Amino acid sequence: xxxxxxxxxxxxxxxxxxxxxxxxxxxxxxxxxxxxxxxxxxxxxxxxxxxxxxxxxxxxxxxxxxxxxxxxxxxxxxxxxxxxxxxxxxxxxxxxxxxxxxxxxxxxxxxxxxxxxxxxxxxxxxxxxxxxxxxxxxxxxxxxxxxxxxxxxxxxxxxxxxxxxxxxxxxxxxxxxxxxxxxxxxxxxxxxxxxxxxxxxxxxxxxxxxxxxxxxxxxxxxxxxxxxxxxxxxxxxxxxxxxxxxxxxxxxxxxxxxxxxxxxxxxxxxxxxxxxxxxxxxxxxxxxxxxxxxxxxxxxxxxxxxxxxxxxxxxxxxxxxxxxxxxxxxxxxxxxxxxxxxxxxxxxxxxxxxxxxxxxxxxxxxxxxxxxxxxxxxxxxxxxxxxxxxxxxxxxx
Amino acid sequence: xxxxxxxxxxxxxxxxxxxxxxxxxxxxxxxxxxxxxxxxxxxxxxxxxxxxxxxxxxxxxxxxxxxxxxxxxxxxxxxxxxxxxxxxxxxxxxxxxxxxxxxxxxxxxxxxxxxxxxxxxxxxxxxxxxxxxx
Numbered sequence: 008x009x010x011x012x013x014x015x016x017x018x019x020x021x022x023x024x025x026x027x028x029x030x031x032x033x034x035x036x037x038x039x040x041x042x043x044x045x046x047x048x049x050x051x052x053x054x055x056x057x058x059x060x061x062x063x064x065x066x067x068x069x070x071x072x073x074x075x076x077x078x079x080x081x082x083x084x085x086x087x088x089x090x091x092x093x094x095x096x097x098x099x100x101x102x103x104x105x106x107x108x109x110x111x112x113x114x115x116x117x118x119x120x121x122x123x124x125x126x127x128x129x130x131x132x133x134x135x136x137x138x139x140x141x142x143x144x145x146x147x148x149x150x151x152x153x154x155x156x157x158x159x160x161x162x163x164x165x166x167x168x169x170x171x172x173x174x175x176x177x178x179x180x181x182x183x184x185x186x187x188x189x190x191x192x193x194x195x196x197x198x199x200x201x202x203x204x205x206x207x208x209x210x211x212x213x214x215x216x217x218x219x220x221x222x223x224x225x226x227x228x229x230x231x232x233x234x235x236x237x238x239x240x241x242x243x244x245x246x247x248x249x250x251x252x253x254x255x256x257x258x259x260x261x262x263x264x265x266x267x268x269x270x271x272x273x274x275x276x277x278x279x280x281x282x283x284x285x286x287x288x289x290x291x292x293x294x295x296x297x298x299x300x301x302x303x304x305x306x307x308x309x310x311x312x313x314x315x316x317x318x319x320x321x322x323x324x325x326x327x328x329x330x331x332x333x334x335x336x337x338x339x340x341x342x343x344x345x346x347x348x349x350x351x352x353x354x355x356x357x358x359x360x361x362x363x364x365x366x367x368x369x370x371x372x373x374x375x376x377x378x379x380x381x382x383x384x385x386x387x388x389x390x391x392x393x394x395x396x397x398x399x400x401x402x403x404x
Numbered sequence: 405x406x407x408x409x410x411x412x413x414x415x416x417x418x419x420x421x422x423x424x425x426x427x428x429x430x431x432x433x434x435x436x437x438x439x440x441x442x443x444x445x446x447x448x449x450x451x452x453x454x455x456x457x458x459x460x461x462x463x464x465x466x467x468x469x470x471x472x473x474x475x476x477x478x479x480x481x482x483x484x485x486x487x488x489x490x491x492x493x494x495x496x497x498x499x500x501x502x503x504x505x506x507x508x509x510x511x512x513x514x515x516x517x518x519x520x521x522x523x524x525x526x527x528x529x530x531x532x533x534x535x536x537x538x
Contacts, residue, residue, distance in 0.1 A: 136478070143477035150416040151442045152500040153408050154530055156472060156480040161488045164470035172468070172513040216472040216488075263442070265490055265498040 009255075013285050014402045015114035017242035017249035018234050018363040020049025026230035026348035026357070027199040028130040034070050037231035038126035039082045045122065045233035046083070050245035054088045055120040056235065058112060060105045062125040063096030065141070065351045066132035079124060090118070098145075098387035099299060101125070102356040103257065103394030109236045110252050119237060125356040126231035129349065130199075138227055146388045148263035160224070162264050164216040167304035171218060173319075176307060178218060180322025182209035184303035185222060185345060187331045192342025194332060194373035199228050199348035206326075223303050228348025232360045239402060250366035253380070254288070254397035256281025261391050275312030275384070279395045283314075286397035288380055290314035295365050295375045296336065297358035297383040300343035309384055310338070313395065337375045340365060355385030359396070366398045407479030409528060415443045418457065423529040428462045428519050430497055431455040441497035462519030463536065464493040469503060469511050491517055491533050505534040 022044025024037055038061070046053050061074035077092040079085075095105040105123045112118035129138060143158035170176060183206045192198035204222065212222035242249035258274035261267050268274065283289055290313055298309050307321035315336060316324045324330065330338035341347045341361040344354040362383035364370045383396045410416060419442075422429035431440035431447075434456050438449035447455055469489035476484050487503040503511060504520065516536035521529050 139475060140478055143475075148442070148500075149411040150413055151410060151419075154410045154524075155500050155502050156407075156476055156483065156486055156488050157500060158472070158475070158477050160475055161470050161472055164472075165468040165488065165490055168470055169468035169513060213474070214471075215474045216470045216476075219470070221474075263500075265442075265500050 009281070009285050012110060012114050013287065014239050014251045014253055016110040016236055017239050017251045018236050018398065019051065019242045019246045019249050020045040020047070020235035021233070021360045021363050021367070021369070022048060023197055023232040023357070023360055024230065025197045026228045026350060029229050030131040032128075032229060034064065034067055034126050034128045034132060035073065035078060038074065038079060038124050041126065041231045041233040042079060042083055042122055042124050045235045049235040049237070051120050051235060051237060051241070053083065053085065055237065055241070056083075056085055056122050057088050057090040058109070058118040058121040059085065059089060059092040060095050060109060060121060060123045061092070062101040062105060062123065062352045062356060063094060063098075064127050066128040079122070096352065097392060098352060099301065099355045100385040100387035100392050100394045101352040102359045103385040103396060106236070106252065106359060106396060107255055107257070110255070113236060113238050119241070121236045122233065123236070124233040125350070125353045127351045127353055128229040129227040129351050130229040132229065133227070146262065146391070152263055152265065157264065160216050160219065163302040163304075164219040165264065167218055167302060170304050170308055174322070175319055176304070176322035179206050179210060180326050181218075181223065181304050181307065182206035183322070183326040184300070184306045185209045187325055187328070188300065188339055188343050188346040190331045191337075191340045191373060192346035194371075195341050195347060198342040198346055199226065200342070200346045219302065225301070225344045225349040228350050230348060230350030230353045230357065232353060232356045234360055234363060248367040248369065250363040250398045250400070251402055252396065253399045254282035254284070254286030255395070256285065257392070257394040259392045267391070273312065274393050275309055275395070278393045279313045282382070282395040282397050286380070286399065287403070288397060292380050293336070293382045294378045295340060295362070295381045296338045297341070297362040297365075297381060298339050298343070299355055299358055299385045300339060300345050301354075301386065303345060305386075306338065306343075313382060313384070332373065340370065340373050340375065358385065359383050362396070362398050366400050407483065408477070409524075415445055419443050420528060422457075423521055423531050426521050428460040428531050429457050430460055430493075430495060432458050439496050441499065458495070461494050464491045464517055464533070466503065466511065466513055466515045466517055467492040467498055468513055471508050471511070487511065489533065499531070502532045503534065504532045510535065
Protein backbone atom coordinates (compact mmCIF):
# COMPACT_ATOMS: atom_id res chain seq x y z
CA UNK A 8 0.00 0.00 0.00
CA UNK A 9 2.76 2.41 1.00
CA UNK A 10 4.56 1.26 -2.12
CA UNK A 11 1.81 2.97 -4.11
CA UNK A 12 3.05 6.30 -2.75
CA UNK A 13 6.51 5.71 -4.22
CA UNK A 14 7.47 8.54 -6.55
CA UNK A 15 4.08 10.26 -6.32
CA UNK A 16 5.66 13.50 -5.11
CA UNK A 17 8.85 15.47 -5.62
CA UNK A 18 10.75 18.28 -4.02
CA UNK A 19 10.99 20.87 -6.78
CA UNK A 20 12.38 23.93 -5.01
CA UNK A 21 14.75 24.62 -2.12
CA UNK A 22 15.90 27.73 -0.28
CA UNK A 23 18.42 28.27 2.49
CA UNK A 24 20.19 31.12 4.28
CA UNK A 25 23.69 30.83 5.73
CA UNK A 26 23.77 29.19 9.16
CA UNK A 27 25.67 31.01 11.91
CA UNK A 28 25.39 33.85 14.40
CA UNK A 29 23.49 36.78 12.89
CA UNK A 30 22.23 39.06 15.68
CA UNK A 31 20.67 41.49 13.20
CA UNK A 32 18.83 38.89 11.10
CA UNK A 33 15.11 38.67 11.80
CA UNK A 34 13.71 35.21 12.47
CA UNK A 35 10.43 35.83 10.66
CA UNK A 36 12.01 37.75 7.80
CA UNK A 37 14.45 34.88 7.27
CA UNK A 38 11.51 32.49 7.01
CA UNK A 39 10.00 34.66 4.30
CA UNK A 40 13.35 34.92 2.49
CA UNK A 41 13.88 31.16 2.27
CA UNK A 42 10.24 30.59 1.31
CA UNK A 43 10.58 32.98 -1.62
CA UNK A 44 13.85 31.29 -2.66
CA UNK A 45 12.16 27.89 -2.62
CA UNK A 46 9.12 29.07 -4.57
CA UNK A 47 11.28 30.80 -7.20
CA UNK A 48 13.46 27.68 -7.45
CA UNK A 49 10.46 25.37 -7.86
CA UNK A 50 9.16 26.43 -11.26
CA UNK A 51 5.66 26.56 -9.74
CA UNK A 52 3.52 29.65 -9.77
CA UNK A 53 2.89 30.68 -6.20
CA UNK A 54 -0.83 30.26 -6.76
CA UNK A 55 -0.12 26.51 -6.88
CA UNK A 56 1.00 26.56 -3.24
CA UNK A 57 -2.09 25.67 -1.25
CA UNK A 58 -0.55 24.29 1.93
CA UNK A 59 2.04 25.95 4.16
CA UNK A 60 3.78 23.97 6.91
CA UNK A 61 5.98 25.95 9.30
CA UNK A 62 8.16 23.68 11.48
CA UNK A 63 8.50 24.41 15.18
CA UNK A 64 10.55 27.46 16.19
CA UNK A 65 12.19 27.32 19.63
CA UNK A 66 13.95 30.62 20.29
CA UNK A 67 10.88 32.85 20.19
CA UNK A 68 7.48 31.57 21.25
CA UNK A 69 5.65 34.57 19.85
CA UNK A 70 7.23 34.14 16.41
CA UNK A 71 6.30 30.47 16.56
CA UNK A 72 2.70 31.30 17.37
CA UNK A 73 2.60 33.76 14.52
CA UNK A 74 3.82 31.09 12.09
CA UNK A 75 1.02 28.86 13.38
CA UNK A 76 -1.39 31.73 12.75
CA UNK A 77 -0.61 31.96 9.02
CA UNK A 78 2.03 34.70 9.09
CA UNK A 79 3.71 33.19 6.02
CA UNK A 80 0.47 32.88 4.07
CA UNK A 81 0.01 36.63 4.32
CA UNK A 82 3.65 37.60 3.69
CA UNK A 83 3.80 35.43 0.59
CA UNK A 84 0.43 36.61 -0.72
CA UNK A 85 -1.04 33.12 -0.66
CA UNK A 86 -4.36 34.24 0.82
CA UNK A 87 -6.34 33.27 -2.27
CA UNK A 88 -4.72 29.92 -3.05
CA UNK A 89 -3.98 28.58 0.43
CA UNK A 90 -6.23 25.88 1.83
CA UNK A 91 -4.26 25.14 4.99
CA UNK A 92 -1.46 26.40 7.24
CA UNK A 93 -0.41 24.21 10.15
CA UNK A 94 2.64 23.38 12.17
CA UNK A 95 4.56 20.12 12.24
CA UNK A 96 6.72 19.76 15.34
CA UNK A 97 8.62 16.68 16.46
CA UNK A 98 12.00 18.24 17.27
CA UNK A 99 14.80 17.25 14.91
CA UNK A 100 12.55 15.00 12.85
CA UNK A 101 9.98 17.73 12.11
CA UNK A 102 11.23 17.99 8.53
CA UNK A 103 10.82 14.25 8.01
CA UNK A 104 7.30 14.26 9.37
CA UNK A 105 6.49 17.29 7.22
CA UNK A 106 7.85 15.44 4.18
CA UNK A 107 5.60 12.50 4.99
CA UNK A 108 2.53 14.69 5.49
CA UNK A 109 3.22 16.81 2.41
CA UNK A 110 3.81 13.75 0.21
CA UNK A 111 0.58 12.14 1.35
CA UNK A 112 -1.40 15.35 0.79
CA UNK A 113 -0.04 15.69 -2.73
CA UNK A 114 -0.37 11.99 -3.59
CA UNK A 115 -4.02 11.94 -2.57
CA UNK A 116 -4.82 15.14 -4.42
CA UNK A 117 -5.71 17.06 -1.27
CA UNK A 118 -2.91 19.51 -2.06
CA UNK A 119 -1.26 20.67 -5.26
CA UNK A 120 1.79 22.35 -3.81
CA UNK A 121 3.16 22.33 -0.26
CA UNK A 122 5.64 24.81 1.19
CA UNK A 123 7.63 23.65 4.24
CA UNK A 124 9.58 26.34 6.10
CA UNK A 125 11.92 26.43 9.07
CA UNK A 126 13.56 29.43 10.71
CA UNK A 127 15.13 29.76 14.16
CA UNK A 128 17.72 31.71 16.08
CA UNK A 129 19.30 29.35 18.57
CA UNK A 130 22.65 31.09 18.06
CA UNK A 131 21.69 34.65 18.94
CA UNK A 132 18.04 34.57 19.95
CA UNK A 133 18.51 32.73 23.24
CA UNK A 134 20.57 33.48 26.32
CA UNK A 135 23.32 30.79 26.26
CA UNK A 136 22.52 29.57 29.80
CA UNK A 137 18.83 29.35 28.91
CA UNK A 138 19.80 27.28 25.87
CA UNK A 139 21.95 24.91 27.96
CA UNK A 140 19.15 24.49 30.50
CA UNK A 141 16.59 23.94 27.79
CA UNK A 142 18.61 21.16 26.18
CA UNK A 143 19.41 19.67 29.58
CA UNK A 144 15.73 19.32 30.42
CA UNK A 145 13.98 18.80 27.11
CA UNK A 146 12.63 15.26 27.08
CA UNK A 147 13.72 14.23 30.59
CA UNK A 148 11.48 11.90 32.58
CA UNK A 149 10.58 14.00 35.64
CA UNK A 150 9.48 11.18 37.91
CA UNK A 151 12.40 8.80 37.55
CA UNK A 152 15.32 10.26 35.59
CA UNK A 153 15.66 13.93 36.58
CA UNK A 154 17.24 13.59 40.05
CA UNK A 155 20.50 12.10 38.76
CA UNK A 156 21.79 14.98 36.64
CA UNK A 157 20.48 13.80 33.27
CA UNK A 158 20.94 16.03 30.24
CA UNK A 159 20.74 15.54 26.50
CA UNK A 160 24.53 15.78 26.48
CA UNK A 161 24.69 13.04 29.11
CA UNK A 162 22.32 10.95 27.05
CA UNK A 163 24.50 11.33 23.96
CA UNK A 164 27.47 10.29 26.10
CA UNK A 165 25.64 7.21 27.47
CA UNK A 166 24.78 6.12 23.94
CA UNK A 167 28.31 6.70 22.63
CA UNK A 168 29.80 4.81 25.58
CA UNK A 169 27.62 1.75 24.96
CA UNK A 170 28.15 1.90 21.20
CA UNK A 171 31.94 1.93 21.65
CA UNK A 172 31.66 -0.99 24.11
CA UNK A 173 29.46 -3.05 21.77
CA UNK A 174 31.19 -2.26 18.47
CA UNK A 175 34.79 -1.78 19.48
CA UNK A 176 34.81 1.60 17.73
CA UNK A 177 37.71 3.72 18.91
CA UNK A 178 37.55 7.26 20.17
CA UNK A 179 39.65 8.30 17.19
CA UNK A 180 37.09 6.80 14.82
CA UNK A 181 34.35 8.84 16.46
CA UNK A 182 36.56 11.93 16.17
CA UNK A 183 37.17 11.17 12.49
CA UNK A 184 33.49 11.91 11.84
CA UNK A 185 34.18 15.54 12.77
CA UNK A 186 37.18 15.64 10.44
CA UNK A 187 35.02 14.39 7.56
CA UNK A 188 32.15 16.80 8.27
CA UNK A 189 34.52 19.76 8.47
CA UNK A 190 35.91 18.91 5.03
CA UNK A 191 32.39 19.07 3.62
CA UNK A 192 31.57 22.28 5.48
CA UNK A 193 34.63 23.92 3.93
CA UNK A 194 32.87 23.49 0.57
CA UNK A 195 29.51 24.80 1.83
CA UNK A 196 29.06 28.58 1.76
CA UNK A 197 26.03 28.23 4.09
CA UNK A 198 28.01 26.40 6.80
CA UNK A 199 29.00 28.16 10.02
CA UNK A 200 32.29 26.38 10.73
CA UNK A 201 34.34 26.04 7.57
CA UNK A 202 37.84 25.56 8.95
CA UNK A 203 39.46 22.13 8.94
CA UNK A 204 39.70 20.07 12.12
CA UNK A 205 41.68 16.88 12.46
CA UNK A 206 40.64 13.89 14.54
CA UNK A 207 43.74 14.52 16.65
CA UNK A 208 42.54 18.05 17.48
CA UNK A 209 39.18 16.62 18.52
CA UNK A 210 40.92 14.10 20.77
CA UNK A 211 43.05 16.86 22.31
CA UNK A 212 39.97 18.74 23.50
CA UNK A 213 38.77 18.28 27.07
CA UNK A 214 36.31 15.64 28.17
CA UNK A 215 32.92 17.20 28.90
CA UNK A 216 30.86 14.14 29.72
CA UNK A 217 32.86 11.00 28.97
CA UNK A 218 33.42 9.83 26.30
CA UNK A 219 32.12 13.05 24.67
CA UNK A 220 34.80 15.69 24.26
CA UNK A 221 34.30 19.39 23.71
CA UNK A 222 35.02 19.23 19.99
CA UNK A 223 32.46 16.45 19.55
CA UNK A 224 29.63 18.83 20.46
CA UNK A 225 27.68 20.89 18.00
CA UNK A 226 27.19 24.63 18.22
CA UNK A 227 23.79 26.31 18.37
CA UNK A 228 23.16 28.57 15.41
CA UNK A 229 20.68 30.74 13.55
CA UNK A 230 19.40 29.29 10.32
CA UNK A 231 16.50 29.03 7.90
CA UNK A 232 15.56 26.69 5.07
CA UNK A 233 12.52 25.80 2.99
CA UNK A 234 11.35 23.40 0.31
CA UNK A 235 8.43 23.16 -2.09
CA UNK A 236 6.87 19.79 -2.88
CA UNK A 237 4.36 18.92 -5.58
CA UNK A 238 3.04 15.90 -7.45
CA UNK A 239 5.46 13.92 -9.61
CA UNK A 240 3.30 14.73 -12.62
CA UNK A 241 3.47 18.49 -12.04
CA UNK A 242 7.15 18.27 -11.09
CA UNK A 243 8.06 16.83 -14.48
CA UNK A 244 6.67 19.97 -16.16
CA UNK A 245 7.75 22.52 -13.59
CA UNK A 246 11.44 21.75 -13.34
CA UNK A 247 14.28 19.89 -15.05
CA UNK A 248 15.61 18.80 -11.67
CA UNK A 249 12.94 17.20 -9.50
CA UNK A 250 13.99 15.21 -6.44
CA UNK A 251 11.40 12.43 -6.33
CA UNK A 252 10.29 11.12 -2.96
CA UNK A 253 10.85 7.40 -3.47
CA UNK A 254 10.86 5.97 0.02
CA UNK A 255 10.04 6.84 3.61
CA UNK A 256 10.23 4.82 6.80
CA UNK A 257 10.13 5.66 10.48
CA UNK A 258 9.85 4.30 14.00
CA UNK A 259 9.05 6.01 17.27
CA UNK A 260 10.26 3.93 20.21
CA UNK A 261 10.21 5.71 23.55
CA UNK A 262 10.30 8.86 25.65
CA UNK A 263 12.60 8.08 28.56
CA UNK A 264 16.27 7.20 28.10
CA UNK A 265 16.05 3.90 29.92
CA UNK A 266 13.12 2.76 27.79
CA UNK A 267 15.30 2.66 24.67
CA UNK A 268 15.92 -0.78 23.23
CA UNK A 269 19.04 -2.42 24.70
CA UNK A 270 20.86 -2.04 21.45
CA UNK A 271 20.15 1.69 21.43
CA UNK A 272 18.87 3.16 18.22
CA UNK A 273 18.25 -0.22 16.59
CA UNK A 274 14.87 0.96 15.32
CA UNK A 275 16.81 2.59 12.47
CA UNK A 276 16.96 -0.89 10.93
CA UNK A 277 13.23 -1.42 10.30
CA UNK A 278 12.78 2.28 9.49
CA UNK A 279 15.48 2.00 6.83
CA UNK A 280 14.11 -1.29 5.53
CA UNK A 281 10.69 0.32 5.05
CA UNK A 282 12.25 3.23 3.16
CA UNK A 283 14.42 1.00 0.96
CA UNK A 284 11.54 -1.40 0.25
CA UNK A 285 9.24 1.44 -0.73
CA UNK A 286 11.95 2.91 -2.97
CA UNK A 287 12.84 -0.48 -4.45
CA UNK A 288 16.52 -0.06 -3.72
CA UNK A 289 19.07 -1.44 -1.28
CA UNK A 290 21.84 0.22 0.70
CA UNK A 291 24.30 -0.60 -2.07
CA UNK A 292 22.42 1.73 -4.42
CA UNK A 293 22.89 4.79 -2.21
CA UNK A 294 25.11 7.44 -3.84
CA UNK A 295 25.11 9.94 -0.99
CA UNK A 296 23.86 9.75 2.62
CA UNK A 297 22.72 12.78 4.59
CA UNK A 298 22.78 11.65 8.21
CA UNK A 299 21.38 13.52 11.17
CA UNK A 300 24.29 14.10 13.54
CA UNK A 301 23.27 15.08 17.08
CA UNK A 302 26.61 13.54 18.09
CA UNK A 303 29.40 12.12 15.89
CA UNK A 304 28.89 8.61 17.25
CA UNK A 305 25.31 8.72 15.99
CA UNK A 306 26.63 9.01 12.44
CA UNK A 307 28.54 5.75 12.85
CA UNK A 308 25.59 3.95 14.43
CA UNK A 309 23.21 5.19 11.78
CA UNK A 310 25.50 4.15 8.91
CA UNK A 311 25.52 0.62 10.31
CA UNK A 312 21.78 0.51 10.91
CA UNK A 313 21.16 1.77 7.35
CA UNK A 314 23.30 -1.08 6.04
CA UNK A 315 25.84 1.33 4.54
CA UNK A 316 28.54 -0.44 6.56
CA UNK A 317 28.73 -3.80 8.30
CA UNK A 318 28.04 -3.69 12.05
CA UNK A 319 31.06 -2.28 13.87
CA UNK A 320 32.78 -1.19 10.66
CA UNK A 321 31.55 2.40 10.24
CA UNK A 322 34.38 3.85 12.33
CA UNK A 323 37.10 2.31 10.18
CA UNK A 324 35.17 3.33 7.06
CA UNK A 325 35.05 6.98 8.13
CA UNK A 326 38.65 6.93 9.34
CA UNK A 327 39.75 5.68 5.91
CA UNK A 328 38.23 8.80 4.34
CA UNK A 329 35.42 7.06 2.46
CA UNK A 330 32.78 9.53 3.70
CA UNK A 331 34.85 12.67 2.94
CA UNK A 332 34.89 14.68 -0.30
CA UNK A 333 36.06 12.34 -3.09
CA UNK A 334 35.28 9.27 -0.96
CA UNK A 335 33.26 6.31 -2.18
CA UNK A 336 30.24 7.14 0.00
CA UNK A 337 29.91 10.88 0.70
CA UNK A 338 28.13 11.40 4.05
CA UNK A 339 26.39 14.58 5.24
CA UNK A 340 27.73 16.84 2.54
CA UNK A 341 26.52 20.10 4.11
CA UNK A 342 28.72 19.45 7.15
CA UNK A 343 25.76 18.50 9.34
CA UNK A 344 24.79 20.08 12.62
CA UNK A 345 28.37 19.55 13.81
CA UNK A 346 29.78 21.94 11.17
CA UNK A 347 26.93 23.69 9.36
CA UNK A 348 25.43 24.40 12.80
CA UNK A 349 22.61 23.23 15.06
CA UNK A 350 19.48 25.25 14.36
CA UNK A 351 17.08 23.19 16.48
CA UNK A 352 14.39 21.52 14.40
CA UNK A 353 16.33 22.88 11.43
CA UNK A 354 19.04 20.24 11.85
CA UNK A 355 16.87 17.69 10.10
CA UNK A 356 15.60 20.27 7.63
CA UNK A 357 19.16 21.11 6.56
CA UNK A 358 20.06 17.49 5.74
CA UNK A 359 16.77 16.96 3.91
CA UNK A 360 17.33 20.08 1.81
CA UNK A 361 20.90 18.94 1.19
CA UNK A 362 19.68 15.52 0.03
CA UNK A 363 17.34 17.25 -2.45
CA UNK A 364 20.13 19.62 -3.50
CA UNK A 365 22.48 16.75 -4.31
CA UNK A 366 19.79 14.92 -6.28
CA UNK A 367 18.96 18.14 -8.14
CA UNK A 368 22.64 18.67 -8.97
CA UNK A 369 22.69 22.08 -7.30
CA UNK A 370 25.37 21.49 -4.67
CA UNK A 371 28.08 23.54 -6.36
CA UNK A 372 31.62 22.81 -5.28
CA UNK A 373 30.53 19.88 -3.14
CA UNK A 374 28.29 18.27 -5.76
CA UNK A 375 28.65 14.51 -5.75
CA UNK A 376 28.73 13.25 -9.37
CA UNK A 377 25.78 11.23 -10.70
CA UNK A 378 23.53 11.10 -7.67
CA UNK A 379 20.67 8.77 -8.55
CA UNK A 380 19.69 8.02 -4.97
CA UNK A 381 20.19 9.97 -1.76
CA UNK A 382 19.24 8.63 1.65
CA UNK A 383 18.44 11.03 4.46
CA UNK A 384 17.80 10.58 8.19
CA UNK A 385 16.50 12.64 11.08
CA UNK A 386 15.70 12.04 14.70
CA UNK A 387 13.61 13.84 17.30
CA UNK A 388 14.68 14.02 20.91
CA UNK A 389 17.78 11.90 21.15
CA UNK A 390 17.19 8.60 19.45
CA UNK A 391 13.52 8.12 20.26
CA UNK A 392 12.08 8.92 16.88
CA UNK A 393 13.82 7.76 13.74
CA UNK A 394 13.12 8.70 10.16
CA UNK A 395 14.66 7.62 6.87
CA UNK A 396 13.85 8.94 3.40
CA UNK A 397 15.09 8.08 -0.08
CA UNK A 398 15.10 10.78 -2.76
CA UNK A 399 15.89 10.04 -6.38
CA UNK A 400 16.64 11.74 -9.69
CA UNK A 401 14.45 9.49 -11.82
CA UNK A 402 11.12 7.85 -11.19
CA UNK A 403 12.40 4.55 -12.62
CA UNK A 404 10.39 1.35 -12.15
CA UNK B 405 23.14 15.06 46.94
CA UNK B 406 20.45 15.85 44.44
CA UNK B 407 19.67 19.29 43.20
CA UNK B 408 16.40 18.41 41.50
CA UNK B 409 13.84 16.25 43.22
CA UNK B 410 11.63 13.87 41.26
CA UNK B 411 7.96 14.62 40.70
CA UNK B 412 5.91 12.49 43.08
CA UNK B 413 2.75 11.02 41.61
CA UNK B 414 0.34 8.21 42.37
CA UNK B 415 2.78 5.82 40.72
CA UNK B 416 6.15 7.29 41.69
CA UNK B 417 5.28 7.92 45.36
CA UNK B 418 4.99 4.20 46.23
CA UNK B 419 8.30 3.65 44.43
CA UNK B 420 10.09 6.29 46.53
CA UNK B 421 8.29 5.09 49.68
CA UNK B 422 9.82 1.69 48.89
CA UNK B 423 13.27 3.24 48.64
CA UNK B 424 12.80 4.80 52.07
CA UNK B 425 12.12 1.33 53.42
CA UNK B 426 15.16 -0.11 51.67
CA UNK B 427 13.17 -1.82 48.93
CA UNK B 428 13.69 -1.28 45.21
CA UNK B 429 10.28 -1.80 43.65
CA UNK B 430 9.13 -2.55 40.13
CA UNK B 431 5.86 -3.84 38.71
CA UNK B 432 4.70 -7.06 37.08
CA UNK B 433 1.52 -7.18 35.04
CA UNK B 434 -0.82 -9.87 36.40
CA UNK B 435 -2.66 -9.98 33.09
CA UNK B 436 0.22 -10.39 30.61
CA UNK B 437 3.26 -11.05 32.84
CA UNK B 438 5.15 -8.03 31.50
CA UNK B 439 7.92 -6.61 33.69
CA UNK B 440 7.10 -2.93 34.05
CA UNK B 441 9.55 -0.24 35.00
CA UNK B 442 9.12 2.65 35.53
CA UNK B 443 6.03 2.13 37.63
CA UNK B 444 2.90 3.16 35.76
CA UNK B 445 -0.86 3.02 36.01
CA UNK B 446 -1.37 1.11 32.77
CA UNK B 447 0.69 -1.86 31.58
CA UNK B 448 2.54 -0.86 28.37
CA UNK B 449 2.14 -4.45 27.20
CA UNK B 450 -1.65 -4.81 27.42
CA UNK B 451 -2.95 -1.54 28.92
CA UNK B 452 -4.28 -3.56 31.85
CA UNK B 453 -4.41 -2.03 35.32
CA UNK B 454 -3.48 -5.07 37.37
CA UNK B 455 0.09 -4.13 38.09
CA UNK B 456 1.55 -5.81 41.16
CA UNK B 457 4.51 -4.37 43.08
CA UNK B 458 7.56 -6.61 43.19
CA UNK B 459 10.81 -6.27 45.07
CA UNK B 460 13.99 -6.25 42.99
CA UNK B 461 17.16 -7.92 44.18
CA UNK B 462 18.88 -4.57 43.58
CA UNK B 463 21.61 -6.37 41.65
CA UNK B 464 22.46 -5.56 38.09
CA UNK B 465 25.13 -4.45 35.66
CA UNK B 466 26.25 -1.13 34.24
CA UNK B 467 24.53 -0.82 30.86
CA UNK B 468 26.22 2.50 30.18
CA UNK B 469 27.68 5.43 32.09
CA UNK B 470 29.13 8.89 31.63
CA UNK B 471 31.30 10.98 33.91
CA UNK B 472 29.83 14.45 33.59
CA UNK B 473 32.52 17.04 34.18
CA UNK B 474 31.17 20.19 32.49
CA UNK B 475 27.91 21.57 31.06
CA UNK B 476 25.84 19.78 33.68
CA UNK B 477 22.31 21.10 34.17
CA UNK B 478 22.67 24.29 36.24
CA UNK B 479 21.38 22.70 39.45
CA UNK B 480 24.05 19.98 39.19
CA UNK B 481 26.98 22.15 38.15
CA UNK B 482 28.49 22.22 41.66
CA UNK B 483 28.37 18.42 41.88
CA UNK B 484 30.70 17.64 38.99
CA UNK B 485 32.28 15.29 38.32
CA UNK B 486 29.42 12.83 38.84
CA UNK B 487 28.62 9.50 37.24
CA UNK B 488 25.30 9.31 35.40
CA UNK B 489 24.50 5.70 34.54
CA UNK B 490 21.93 3.32 33.17
CA UNK B 491 21.85 0.11 35.19
CA UNK B 492 20.20 -3.08 33.98
CA UNK B 493 18.69 -5.02 36.86
CA UNK B 494 18.63 -8.81 37.14
CA UNK B 495 14.87 -8.77 36.64
CA UNK B 496 15.38 -7.31 33.15
CA UNK B 497 14.51 -3.65 33.50
CA UNK B 498 16.79 -0.64 33.18
CA UNK B 499 16.92 2.46 35.36
CA UNK B 500 18.66 5.83 35.39
CA UNK B 501 20.90 6.34 38.40
CA UNK B 502 24.27 7.46 39.67
CA UNK B 503 27.22 5.23 40.42
CA UNK B 504 28.74 6.31 43.73
CA UNK B 505 31.57 5.20 46.05
CA UNK B 506 33.47 3.87 43.03
CA UNK B 507 36.75 5.14 41.58
CA UNK B 508 35.94 6.61 38.17
CA UNK B 509 38.79 4.80 36.44
CA UNK B 510 37.30 1.42 37.42
CA UNK B 511 34.01 2.02 35.60
CA UNK B 512 33.20 -0.20 32.63
CA UNK B 513 30.03 -1.26 30.83
CA UNK B 514 28.92 -4.68 32.05
CA UNK B 515 30.37 -4.45 35.59
CA UNK B 516 28.14 -5.86 38.36
CA UNK B 517 26.62 -3.28 40.69
CA UNK B 518 24.23 -3.26 43.62
CA UNK B 519 21.75 -0.71 44.86
CA UNK B 520 22.53 1.71 47.68
CA UNK B 521 19.67 3.64 49.26
CA UNK B 522 20.94 7.17 49.52
CA UNK B 523 18.98 9.72 51.61
CA UNK B 524 18.71 13.20 50.12
CA UNK B 525 17.14 15.60 52.59
CA UNK B 526 14.66 14.46 55.23
CA UNK B 527 12.00 12.87 53.07
CA UNK B 528 13.54 11.37 49.96
CA UNK B 529 15.76 8.35 49.39
CA UNK B 530 17.22 7.81 45.93
CA UNK B 531 18.35 4.42 44.61
CA UNK B 532 21.99 4.75 43.58
CA UNK B 533 24.49 2.02 42.83
CA UNK B 534 28.01 0.96 43.74
CA UNK B 535 30.23 -1.81 42.44
CA UNK B 536 29.08 -5.18 43.73
CA UNK B 537 31.27 -6.48 46.53
CA UNK B 538 33.18 -9.75 46.20
